[in-house]
Amino acid sequence: MSENPAPNTRPAQLDDKSPWVVDTRELGRHAGLSREVRRSVPLEAALGVPDVISIEAGSTIELDLLLESVVEGVLVSGTASATATGTCSRCLDPLTEHVEVELTELFAYPGSATEETTDEDEIPRLVDDRIDLEPVVRDAVVLALPLVPLCQEDCAGLCTECGVKWADLEPGHGHEKIDPRWAALVERFDENAGEKPAHGSGEQA
Numbered sequence: 001m002s003e004n005p006a007p008n009t010r011p012a013q014l015d016d017k018s019p020w021v022v023d024t025r026e027l028g029r030h031a032g033l034s035r036e037v038r039r040s041v042p043l044e045a046a047l048g049v050p051d052v053i054s055i056e057a058g059s060t061i062e063l064d065l066l067l068e069s070v071v072e073g074v075l076v077s078g079t080a081s082a083t084a085t086g087t088c089s090r091c092l093d094p095l096t097e098h099v100e101v102e103l104t105e106l107f108a109y110p111g112s113a114t115e116e117t118t119d120e121d122e123i124p125r126l127v128d129d130r131i132d133l134e135p136v137v138r139d140a141v142v143l144a145l146p147l148v149p150l151c152q153e154d155c156a157g158l159c160t161e162c163g164v165k166w167a168d169l170e171p172g173h174g175h176e177k178i179d180p181r182w183a184a185l186v187e188r189f190d191e192n193a194g195e196k197p198a199h200g201s202g203e204q205a
Contacts, residue, residue, distance in 0.1 A: 014127050020134035024126065027069040029109065034068040037078075047142050053086030053097065053149040061137060065103065073108040073115075074126060080137045088151040095151045101140040107131045 014021045019041045027033045040060045048054025055061070065078035081100040088095050107124050108114040115125060124136065 014130045014132050016130070018132070018134070020132055020137070022067065022131050022133060023129060024067060024069075024074050024131060025129045027067065027074060029069060031069055031071050034066055037063060037065045037067060039063050041137075043082075047082075047138060048084060048086075048145050051087065052089075053084050053095075053145050055082045055084045055099070055141065055145075059083060061141065063133070063137070065133075067131075070106070072112045073106050074131060075104070075106050076131065076133070076136070077102075077104045079103065080141060082141060084145060086149045088155060089148045090150060090155045093151050095149060097146070097149065099141060099144050101144045103136065103140055105136045 016023070019039060022037055024035075027035060040062055043055060043057050043059050043061060046054045046057045059082060061080055061082045063078070063080055065076055068075045068077070079100055079102055081098065084097045084099050086095055086097070087093070105124065106114070107126050108118070109126055114123060124131070
């Protein structure tokens, strides 16, 4: 009986037409060589949490990166920035927020010590002298989005009684509250106040 072939661990071939894929052949494997990469990459799918904060599909992510050839691979560093839209978690107003993240990621050479001693989900690899920036950038941008988006850091939110923004209310705004223990007595008093007093039918002697 023949043995099962070993699973193919070689990463899938990258699409040269993808704006996320960068060719590093001009760097070779000569440590110390570098190359700048600046490009605008359109998003095919939204990033983030819908109805909370996200970077919408069709938006662009601006990449400003430096690729450096090092002993174990290609080191990518720089920034990725985009514009996110969402809803303020306090006052529920729509908001727009500029998001910028710092990137530092090593893409390992095939056959390098780094590739042989790490899992693929720990450190990405070069494939045919190309690197795919999408997973790295997407993960970093998503982690940079605020969990509790605010239109302003000091947003006071909404009045819990009437639901109006505190920023739109007059100073001293408030709602009179009656202690529940007195509520029944106040209601009885209001009922009695609305009743007409009865008049006697007889005359005094």
